Amino acid sequence: MNKKVSAVYPGSFDPPTNGHLDIITRASRLFPEIIVAVTENSVKNHMFSLEKRVELLKKSVSDIKNVKVISFSGLLADYLEKIDSFILIRGLRALSDFEYEFQMALMNRKLNKNIETVFLMPDQDYTFLSSSMVKEIAALGGKIEELVPECVADEFNK
Numbered sequence: 001m002n003k004k005v006s007a008v009y010p011g012s013f014d015p016p017t018n019g020h021l022d023i024i025t026r027a028s029r030l031f032p033e034i035i036v037a038v039t040e041n042s043v044k045n046h047m048f049s050l051e052k053r054v055e056l057l058k059k060s061v062s063d064i065k066n067v068k069v070i071s072f073s074g075l076l077a078d079y080l081e082k083i084d085s086f087i088l089i090r091g092l093r094a095l096s097d098f099e100y101e102f103q104m105a106l107m108n109r110k111l112n113k114n115i116e117t118v119f120l121m122p123d124q125d126y127t128f129l130s131s132s133m134v135k136e137i138a139a140l141g142g143k144i145e146e147l148v149p150e151c152v153a154d155e156f157n158k
């Protein structure tokens, strides 16, 4: 393998959390280039627009040199083929994530047989953290400053 390997970290990131950042940081140490690929999840109603999520992620990863943030639409498997990548990164927080992630990994491989999904575990401090929980805490007036990057907390405070 001699060409530059780009690994894709896909997600809805609504909003990005410190758990996402932890996974991006770990992945950036394993692969020459990480592409954080933001998209719509058809089964979720998003709070932040796609453009805003991309903007927040760009700000959050600005100090990690080998990370870029893009948005895509359509099938993830097709996007990987288009950019000639075959590595997907996903975070696994707990056993409860496993069934959904396993199904998605195998379906992506069915759609594009070259795809390999690499699962990374976040720091244990983030195993309880999810974007939905951040939104709920913020909506009910709780403090989210320790859970999300500063630019995301600022966005909620606006």
Ligand code: PNS
Pocket: 010, 011, 012, 013, 039, 040, 041, 042, 044, 074, 075, 076, 077, 103, 104, 105, 107, 108
């Ligand atoms: O952060 P999420 O919401 O858990 O990420 C899920 C995401 C966006 C990675 C998934 O919904 C996805 O890949 N969507 C793109 C459309 C697609 O390829 N669907 C089939 C997945 S097997």
